[in-house]
Amino acid sequence: MKKKLYTAIGLMSGTSMDGVDVSLIKSDGFNQLINVLDEYFEYNKILHKELIELRNLILTIDDLKLHANRIKELEREITLFHSKIVSEISLKYKDEIDLIGFHGQTIFHNPDQKISKQLGDGKLMSQLVNKRVFYDFRQEDIANKGEGAPLAPIFHNLLSNNINEKYSINFPVCFLNIGGISNITKIIKKDEKLEKNLEAFDSGPGNCMIDEWVRKNSKNNFDKNGLIAKSGKIDQLILNQVIDNFELNSFDKSLDIKDFNISFARGLSLEDGCATITNFTAYLIAKGIEYANGNNADPIKFLVCGGGRKNDYLINSIKSYLSHKQNISLNSIDNYSLNGDYIESQAFGYLAIRSFLNLPISYPKTTGCVTPTVGGKLAQNI
Incomplete structure (x- = not known):
């Protein structure tokens, strides 16, 4: 019997901090995959500059506290930007979108100190787009003694x-x-x-x-x-x-x-x-x-x-x-027959589906976690 296919949007903004790769996929969370669309949305020059400047300021875990207000401001801006993308994609696609995989923008990653900080408020996004949103994909793996990466x-x-x-x-x-x-x-x-x-x-x-x-x-x-x-x-x-x-x-x-x-x-x-x-x-x-x-x-x-x-x-x-x-x-x-620009955004759509199905997204030989780990926090405002 065929497993149910879920429709998910994956959102990925990498270390270049220049914009967001977006993919819409359908998958059963196992071995079925249909790639529906891929698009790129560029940050404006001011946001791009502010993100790079903030990341350059966050050198230690203490810097996260020191710059907490600026982090909160930019997190809201990033979330609004991503949420607008989700709304735009949703209007283009006639069928129901089940899940969002929201990676966010990494500004600090230190598994030894048990933290990987991505800018991105999953709860706010869920409120704005009225969808189930999975976010903060790395923290469960780190808590399970993994490195939090790579996740693809x-x-x-x-x-x-x-x-x-x-x-x-x-x-x-x-x-x-x-x-x-x-x-x-x-x-x-x-x-x-x-x-x-x-x-x-x-x-x-x-x-x-x-x-x-x-x-x-x-x-x-x-x-x-x-x-x-x-x-x-x-x-x-x-x-x-x-x-x-x-x-x-x-x-x-x-x-x-x-x-x-x-x-x-x-x-x-x-x-x-x-x-x-x-x-x-x-x-x-x-x-x-x-x-x-x-x-x-x-x-x-x-x-x-x-x-x-x-x-x-x-x-x-x-x-x-x-x-x-x-x-x-x-x-x-x-x-x-694959577009190498969008493998990671497709991956985070797939990780959202696996997270929803309570399936592992990382393994001992991929991140060093002790046991296969289910990741991704769920925000649900539906």
Whole structure:
């Protein structure tokens, strides 16, 4: 008997803080998925600037208290922005929307201190849109001794099965998401018990250092297609030094953009600094890929999603660092009838459905939680 399909909107605003990715999906919370629509809504320049400034002020847990009033103001503004999107999407879609997956805007993430703070008032949104809203997805996992991230692996598992059926890709298959932080999901077999089958970890920086460098040294917010880095020259001495001095000893901790800084490139031109930082980012991502591959010598595909997949210079640099690994290939997820910009927003729609069904969204080998964990708080004003 077929399971009931639920309709959910997933809302995701990443570390670039430039806007909101929105997806409308239908799913049973298990292996069925219909993607109805994907859209992007850009923050205005003032809100974008205020969010970045606030995040830069929140360096410790005490800063959350110190800036509580400003946090509350921006949280309301963020919630109103997201709620307007939900109302707009609801008008376009004739059928009933069951659930909203509201990730919110991360401003502080520190699992060791048992906190991950996303701006987003689920209760207010539920009142405004008159829907069931799931939000604060990371806190239950952290309470269960997990890292609170990454959370998309359970959705990657669903996608891997669909891609396998349609394109006959062999397992294991990996997903490389290059957002502000990069993370990797490895699905070992098809239709295996999830607790044994899913492995995931944050693998290093993604776009965060590149974006910060470009913002601080130009009028742009990011390096479109990697053209700035491509026009520069790597400072090999600085690159070698930062590689030698930076230690990512294990892949069992979730990462925050504040774990990385660009001070090592100080004094370089916009182009040379961008080339050097991009190569350092590529080096760390390549190390994560090698770790995920392990001792495997069979061909394995890494499906690349997130904004970083569009940075040709970054992708080519990663491939260069992996040139000695003939079995590893990097492929854009767009080659498999999926839009790599919206994987995470679709994922949070799916996580809302799983949360509603009281199903786990994280596992010991994806976040380090002790037992499979149901996440997402429910706000219900219906």
